[in-house]
Amino acid sequence: MVEYFNIIQALCRSALSNPNDAVIHQITRLKNSLEKDGYYKEAKSLEGLISSSHGSVDMSPSKVEKSFVVGAGEELTFKTPIPVDKETSTPLAEVxxxxxxxxxxxxxxxxxxxxIQSVVNEWAKFDKLLEINATPASSxxxxxxxxxxxxxxxKWISKQIGIPVVLARLEGLMSSFLGTTSRNIGNLFAFANRYKCVLLLDEFDAIAKLRNDPQEVGEVKRVVNTLLQSLDSRHEKGFTIGVTNHQGLLDPAIWxxxxxxxxxxxxxxxxxxxxxxxxxxxxxxNDSxxxxxxxxxxxxxxxxxxxxxKWLKRAFVLEREINLVSVMKQFALLNSGRVDADKRNVMIHSDEDFITMLVNAKNYSFKQKDIAPLFGMTPSSLSKQLSKFKES
Ligand SMILES: Nc1ncnc2c1ncn2[C@@H]1O[C@H](COP(=O)(O)OP(=O)(O)O)[C@@H](O)[C@H]1O
Ligand SMILES: [Mg+2]
Incomplete structure (x- = not known):
């Protein structure tokens, strides 16, 4: 047995280069048996292999065994230089x-x-799907x-796939020189295609704003074409996620x-x-x-x-006791964009209308006993108030 140990060791090493639980389990068994039979040196050497592979397990994809993304491309590390805009030296992406x-x-x-879970499952099994020609989605x-x-x-999807994300805000790629914009897009995709990563194109709609400039029609077309070609180039290279707030602005060709x-x-x-x-x-x-x-x-x-x-937490720290209704009114006043305009008006101007609106709210089915404590009343005094509102 020991005369073949260097072969066994090589086998273990190569199995651990792509480790999974079964491989680690079997090698650990072998290590334990060797130890039991007194082959301490050999056992130690396998132990070393196992523990160094643990380090690489943490760094490597957890859910994907092998796929075009994971198999191909260089490893991104903290030291990998990120391409920059030539004019301003700002990085084109964040990793x-x-x-x-x-x-x-x-x-x-x-x-x-x-x-969403089905997208994650599909990406995690990309290779198996490819094998049976199922043309899995990659963007x-x-x-x-x-x-x-x-x-x-x-970002969460990328974490599930187990590879780093190259996040680019499209706004950041756009330069006042359209020629530079095209070059930035080209450089960004070249970078993403070279490494194992998910390319995340955030605030994708920024590109659409370009279209509104009538003076630069020809150049704008070039930028959009560069982007289209770059997106096509991603198909063989890795996963791409686009994010946009304004889907209406996106070119149908990009969609x-x-x-x-x-x-x-x-x-x-x-x-x-x-x-x-x-x-x-x-x-x-509490629930109410x-x-x-x-x-x-x-x-x-x-x-x-x-x-x-955050607002409520601040109120809690400053005042120790929170009157939800009054904090909510304050919030509505100072965050006018965050609260529905009709509700805000009612909240600010009249408790009477506020309570009536709550009582009648569809989909929430507030009971008087839910609402009364919020306004510092007992359910029966609220009930009296409500009948008074009706009369007046
Ligand atoms: N459905 C949600 N579940 C969990 N957190 C959310 C949700 N919606 C918004 N958030 C939180 O709000 C903040 C803004 O979310 P973000 O992902 O930047 O929004 P978007 O990209 O759609 O503008 C983040 O802190 C995020 O965690
Ligand atoms: Mg966002």
Missing amino acids: FFSSDLPDDMPSFDENIQLA CLIYGLPGTGKTHLA RRFDIQIEIPKPSPEVMMLLLRKFLLPLEF EIKFLAWCLENSSGADAETLS
């Missing part, structure tokens, strides 16, 4: 490694969560209103370049409640308080929920 990416999937309604456009969690989602399109809606009341609970931690509120806050933020975004939560 996020696994440890910089969010662990939690943003909260959406179930059907969207499932659709995805995420669109929806600002603050709905699109950038967060794109067609993306295999999958996901629309992210504003949070539903249920999702809004979930987000508020999450963002408010460590503060905790959370429902009240969600109602106030109806038609607002997840980012607005995050802002309101």
Whole structure:
């Protein structure tokens, strides 16, 4: 046995270059048996191989065994130089490694969560799908209103795939010299195509703004063509995610370049409640308080929920006790863009109308016992008030 050990060792090393749980388990078994039979030196050497492969397991994709992205391309590291705009020296992209990416999937309604999960599954099994000619998707456009969690989602998807993200804000690639813009786009894609990464094109709509300049029609066409060609070049190289707030502005030719399109809606009341609970931690509120806050933020975004939560935390620290209604009124006054205009008007001007609006809110089914404590009343005094409102 020991005379073949160098062959065994080589076998283990090559198996561990692409490690999985089964490989590690079997090599650990071998190591333990060697140790038991007194081959301490050999056991130690296998132990070394296993532990050094653990380091590389952490760095390498967790969910993808082997795919065109993972198999091909150079490894991105903290030291990899990032291309810059020649005129201004600003980097054309930012690289996020696994440890910089969010662990939690943003909260959406179930059907969207499932659709997103199917993209992740498809990307994780890319190679197997290729083998059976299933032409898997390799690009995805995420669109929806600002603050709905699109950038967060794109980063989370990349984390699931297990490779770093090259994030480029299209705005940052655009130079006042259109020739430079084309060159920047070319350089960015050349960089992304060279390394194993997900290319994340954030605020993709910036490119569409170019079209409005009538003086530069020819040059603008060139920029858009460069982008189209670059997107085509990505198909054999790696995954691409585009993110945009203004899907209407995008050229139909650009739309067609993306295999999958996901629309992210504003949070539903249920999702809004979930987000508020999450963002408010460590503060905790009861169900009717959370429902009240969600109602106030109806038609607002997840980012607005995050802002309101910070606001409430600040109030809690400064005042120790929170009167939700008065904090909410203050928030509505000073964050006019974050609260629905009709609600804001009612909140600010009349408690009477505010309460009536709450009682009649569709989809929330507030009970008088939910609302009364918020306004510092007992349910029965609220009930009296309500009948008085009706009379007047
Ligand atoms: N549905 C959501 N689930 C979790 N967090 C969200 C959600 N929507 C917004 N956020 C939070 O709001 C902030 C802005 O989100 P971001 O992804 O930048 O939005 P977008 O790119 O759509 O403008 C982030 O901190 C994000 O975590
Ligand atoms: Mg964004």
